[in-house]
Amino acid sequence: MIEKHLQKLLLQRRGKFMIPASLVATVNVNNSLDHAFLVLTKDRYAKIIVVDNENHYRGQLSLAMITDRLLETERINVNKLNELTVADVMQTNTPVIQDPFDVEENLRLMIDQSFLAVVDHQDQFCGIVTRRELLKAVSYTLHEFGKDYEVMPKKQSDNE
Template structure:
């Protein structure tokens, strides 16, 4: 469990935790891989959120997932970019969260993820919590803690 004073300081920056869905690039589950490839490449994202027509979160997609699907024995078959959809390739088991301000859960899940998708109770995509923003909050807390609190060592 995170010490309460540390958590309090971290939560002072809660407005920076989640990047809202309106600012996050997404692809539709029915888009062609060609379209998804262009979005990932043009926006220079390693991974992107996949949603359906009602903005429900469906998964994530990366360039590596696309290129892996294009590989054949001795070549890359780029014709598959137009033949396959995002749904054929996307990852559906990436962790998602409903509470973007649960610092402990976010830190635990961020060990293996660069971002976490945030969904509401109807699985609609709300935004993302990024490792970058969370680490900025940790850095802020570590640097500012001593300015607000006096730490006294416990005697053994």
């Protein structure tokens, strides 16, 4: 559990935690891999959110996933870009969150993810929480903590 004073400082930046869905590039599960490849390349994203026609979160897709699917024994088959859809290649077992302000859970999940998809109770895609924004909040907290609080060591027991 995060110490309550640290939590308070971390949450001072809560307004920047989530990037709303309207500002996040996505691809549709039915898009061709060709389209997804272009979006990922043009926007220089490592991974992108995948949604369905009703904006439900469905997974994530990366250039590496696409490339892996195009590999054959001795060459890359670019014809598959038009034959396959995002649904054929995307990753569906990525962690999602509903509370972008649960700092402890988000930090735990961010160890292995560069961003987390935020969904509502109906799996509607709401936005993303990025590792970058959480690290900025942690940095802020580490730099500001001493301005508001004085840290004293706990009294040591006689056995120590």
